[in-house]
Amino acid sequence: MRIYVCVKQVPDTSGKVAVNENGTLNRASMQTIINPDDMNAMEAALKIKDATGCQVTAVTMGPPPAEGMLRELIAMGADDGVLISGREFGGSDTFATSQIIAGALHHLGIGDEDVVFCGRQAIDGDTAQVGPQIAEKLEIPQVTYAGEIEKDGNVLKIKRLLEDGYMTVEVKTPCLITCVKELNEPRYMTVKGIIECYDKPITVLDYPALENEPLIDKTTIGLKGSPTNIFKSFTPPQKGSVEMIPGTSQEAADALAEKLAKKHII
Amino acid sequence: MAFISENIEEFHDIWVFCEQRDGKLQNTDFELISEGRKLADERGAKLVGLLLGSDVKGIASELGGYGADKVIVCDDPNLKVYTTDAYAKVVCDVVMDKKPEVLLIGATTIGRDLAPRCAARLHTGLTADCTHLDIDMNKYLDFLRESSTMEIDPAKFKMEDTNLKMTRPAFGGHLMATIICPRFRPCMSTVRPGVMKKADFVQAKADACEIEMYPVTLAEEDLKTKVLEVVKATRKMVDLVGADVVVAVGNGIKSDVKKGLELAEQLAEAFGGGVIGGSRVAIDEGWLSDDHQVGQTGKTVHPKIYVALGISGAIQHKAGMQDSEVIIAINNNEAAPIFEVASYGIVGNLFDVVPKLIEAMNAQKAAK
Numbered sequence: 001m002r003i004y005v006c007v008k009q010v011p012d013t014s015g016k017v018a019v020n021e022n023g024t025l026n027r028a029s030m031q032t033i034i035n036p037d038d039m040n041a042m043e044a045a046l047k048i049k050d051a052t053g054c055q056v057t058a059v060t061m062g063p064p065p066a067e068g069m070l071r072e073l074i075a076m077g078a079d080d081g082v083l084i085s086g087r088e089f090g091g092s093d094t095f096a097t098s099q100i101i102a103g104a105l106h107h108l109g110i111g112d113e114d115v116v117f118c119g120r121q122a123i124d125g126d127t128a129q130v131g132p133q134i135a136e137k138l139e140i141p142q143v144t145y146a147g148e149i150e151k152d153g154n155v156l157k158i159k160r161l162l163e164d165g166y167m168t169v170e171v172k173t174p175c176l177i178t179c180v181k182e183l184n185e186p187r188y189m190t191v192k193g194i195i196e197c198y199d200k201p202i203t204v205l206d207y208p209a210l211e212n213e214p215l216i217d218k219t220t221i222g223l224k225g226s227p228t229n230i231f232k233s234f235t236p237p238q239k240g241s242v243e244m245i246p247g248t249s250q251e252a253a254d255a256l257a258e259k260l261a262k263k264h265i266i
Numbered sequence: 267m268a269f270i271s272e273n274i275e276e277f278h279d280i281w282v283f284c285e286q287r288d289g290k291l292q293n294t295d296f297e298l299i300s301e302g303r304k305l306a307d308e309r310g311a312k313l314v315g316l317l318l319g320s321d322v323k324g325i326a327s328e329l330g331g332y333g334a335d336k337v338i339v340c341d342d343p344n345l346k347v348y349t350t351d352a353y354a355k356v357v358c359d360v361v362m363d364k365k366p367e368v369l370l371i372g373a374t375t376i377g378r379d380l381a382p383r384c385a386a387r388l389h390t391g392l393t394a395d396c397t398h399l400d401i402d403m404n405k406y407l408d409f410l411r412e413s414s415t416m417e418i419d420p421a422k423f424k425m426e427d428t429n430l431k432m433t434r435p436a437f438g439g440h441l442m443a444t445i446i447c448p449r450f451r452p453c454m455s456t457v458r459p460g461v462m463k464k465a466d467f468v469q470a471k472a473d474a475c476e477i478e479m480y481p482v483t484l485a486e487e488d489l490k491t492k493v494l495e496v497v498k499a500t501r502k503m504v505d506l507v508g509a510d511v512v513v514a515v516g517n518g519i520k521s522d523v524k525k526g527l528e529l530a531e532q533l534a535e536a537f538g539g540g541v542i543g544g545s546r547v548a549i550d551e552g553w554l555s556d557d558h559q560v561g562q563t564g565k566t567v568h569p570k571i572y573v574a575l576g577i578s579g580a581i582q583h584k585a586g587m588q589d590s591e592v593i594i595a596i597n598n599n600e601a602a603p604i605f606e607v608a609s610y611g612i613v614g615n616l617f618d619v620v621p622k623l624i625e626a627m628n629a630q631k632a633a634k
Contacts, residue, residue: 011437094382095391124437126562127394129382132350136386141490142350144379157494162375164287165498167347171491220389227391227450231431233443234414236588242595242608249619252612256594257626259610261634265571265592266537266627 001054001113001173003045004105006134007038007073009066010124034069037119039186041179044149045117046077046187051151055079057108061089061101067202074200075193076186081200082108086207091223094125098133103216104205110138113154116176120145128178135176137215143171144178269362271389277451280306281366283357284317284329284337285376287348291325293464293508294372296332298457300465301399302370303333308402309428311367314338318356320346323477330475331467337475338364342482344489347496348376351489354383356482361388366452368430370399373456381456391447392454397461397566398433406431406444413442430455435562435585460507460566504541504557511540512569514560514587517547518576518597518616527553529620530575536624537571543587545577561586575616579604596620 011030045056058073060066061084070081084104092100105116116135121128128144135142147166148159154173159166161180210216219225245252245259260266267276282302284295299315306313315329315337326337338360344352357380361369369384371377373395385392398413400406403425407418413433429446430453436443447453506512513534519526527542534540544554546561560567562582572590577583579595579602587593588607595608596616605611612619 093391094394095385098382098386125394126436128378129385129392129394132379132382133386136354136383142379142383143491144350145375160375165496167496168494169349169491170494175490227389228393228445228447231429231444231446232410232416233436233441234410234416235440236413236442242605242611244600244605244611244613249612249614250622252614253619253622253626256610256612256623257630260627261630266631 001052002111003048003054003056003114004116005038005042005045005056005058005073005078006101006116006118006131007042007058007060007069008035008122009033009060009062009069010035010122034072035119035122037121037179037181039119040181040183041117041119042073042076042078043184043186044146044177044179047184048151049077057082059101059104060084061097070202071197072189074197075189077193079200081202082205083202084205084210088207088222091226092221093226093228094127094129094133095228096221096226098130099137099216100210100221101130102134102137103210103213105134105138106215107205107210107213110140110174112174114174115156116140118176118178120178120180131176131178138176140174140176141171142176142178143169146177146179147182149177149183269365271450274449274451277365277367279312279314279366280309280368281314281316281370281452282334283369283371283377283380284315285372285374286317286319286322286325289319289322289325291328292372292374294374294459295329296464297459297462298370298372299329299332299334301457301462303465305368305399305401305430308400308405309367312336314366316340316357316360318345318353323479326477327472327475331469331472332465333471334475336478338478338480340480340482342484344484345482347493349489349491349493350379350383351491352484353380354387355484355488357384358387359483360480361452369452369454371454371456373458377456381454385454388452390450390452390454392456393432393434393445393447394456395458396432396434396455397458399455399457400431401428403427409433429453440581458566506541506543506558506560506565506567509541509567509569511537511571512543512560512567512587512590513537513540513573513575514543514545514577515548515553515575516545516577519553522617523553525617526575529616532624533573533620536627540569540571543567545583546580574604574608575620577604578602579607
């Protein structure tokens with residue numbers, strides 16, 4: 001049994017974000033991190049590995065430096081890593097990306113007992129689309145927003161979190177699960193893991209390696225092939241029309257209440 | 267005729283996937299139907315609701331009251347509770363048969379599970395969590411003039427363009443991006459709940475709404491996941507999105523959380539009643555449960571009055587509240603970014619200002 005964990009290297013949007021003059025993100029000025037929800041997906045896989053001794057493979061699509069992230073995941077406990085990387089893949093939207101990742105997973109082989117874990121969504125795009133689209137391309141069932149996972153042989157019982165409660169669903173392997181932060185607390189890398197991670201294998205799958213993969217339609221990958229395109233991107237303007245109310249707290253409170261009454265807000 | 271998503275001239279009409287839970291239509295449905303009506307008028311097309319469920323024919327016509335010309339109902343016991351497999355199969359079957367030009371789906375935990383599965387099967391693009399939609403280019407340019415700092419030169423845009431222009435926040439609200447899907451149909455989008463304005467319900471339109479029962483073909487082997495139970499949260503969830511008044515708290519109440527929440531409640535009361543919201547800190551620290559969260563990862567609200575108490579105003583938070591009609595910010599840091607979107611700002615200690623403000627508001631109301 002093998003668990004594939006799909007991970008993404010993302011710019012850290014929690015800090016200051018630099019925007020270029022043309023409205024695109026200045027990625028060079030930003031730190032990259034492993035997408036937070038993907039860490040929960042990795043932890044879910046490692047828990048199953050702890051219990052069953054299965055193989056855990058971290059899979060990512062990205063530029064060559066993403067290999068460093070795969071090494072970190074190996075130091076956490078993954079057995080190996082797969083880096084899908086090629087110029088032809090750059091600029092892919094979610095449809096194109098999921099096609100390439102599904103093609104790579106198909107190329108690596110999805111067995112009857114295998115599971116694919118993904119994070120719920122990545123913090124750079126917030127789409128939550130790639131996971132379900134990979135599942136569709138692989139023709140395996142999906143369960144999204146997993147907040148609890150119990151695995152018994154090839155049956156998974158999953159608590160799927162909804163806005164107004166949850167549902168419990170049962171699904172058989174092979175399947176794809178997307179994980180939310182409530183699922184677990186990701187473990188840290190171990191010292192032993194950090195020492196050993198450079199000896200573990202990382203497979204690089206480039207365009208020639210996947211060119212003949214039947215799940216990949218060459219006309220719908222990359223920036224040009226993606227079904228969706230960015231028509232315009234822009235930064236929202238600052239409103240800047242604030243009326244600051246001066247004075248002591250008593251004066252300010254009185255003045256604001258008067259303004260609210262005059263404008264019939266109260 | 268075979269379904270080929272590239273034959274874009276074969277696709278017509280604006281469709282909205284309407285979500286029901288426990289046989290009840292959701293607020294998102296009414297918001298999306300109202301928005302879909304606007305788009306259908308811009309395109310000169312019909313607006314069609316697609317409703318899946320078990321024994322749901324009776325609730326379909328209500329969608330007409332918000333603007334649907336027609337509702338296609340797929341009724342089957344296997345559609346009573348949402349499952350990816352059953353819903354994706356039925357939605358794709360109907361779409362492949364009838365070929366809508368646009369398919370809108372609410373960006374709920376159901377919609378965001380269903381939409382990507384369908385888009386991948388239909389071989390078309392999908393844009394997530396949109397907050398603004400346009401078909402008409404003039405209307406889109408008006409939107410850009412209002413919502414961006416760009417200089418707009420109409421000569422650089424094709425006025426006859428009829429692609430759905432789907433705008434959404436990216437990178438935690440730091441950037442807005444307008445996405446199009448020019449080569450494939452249907453053009454699919456999930457739409458953020460609480461953003462599109464619900465139209466007024468008109469009974470005559472509901473009465474005039476056409477209902478089409480569409481036969482469902484589902485076999486046992488189509489259903490690969492099994493729902494064991496559905497559990498509703500026992501705690502009543504707060505209705506942040508529907509509230510007229512939201513008083514939200516942030517890191518500024520840290521020194522006395524209990525008192526800070528009390529003051530927020532009392533201030534909401536002084537505004538005639540409202541609900542309590544929180545910034546990410548307030549939720550992460552456990553001061554409020556996650557259904558109170560306003561912002562990019564929480565809810566988008568546009569109440570009549572939004573009060574930010576001790577919230578610095580990270581861009582992720584502003585993304586969820588900046589369209590409120592009146593924004594009042596009270597913060598001890600005069601440089602807090604929340605003041606950039608506020609209508610009124612007071613620099614001061616909220617524990618000191620809020621009680622005085624409540625008193626002054628009550629005095630103003632008494633004097634009226």
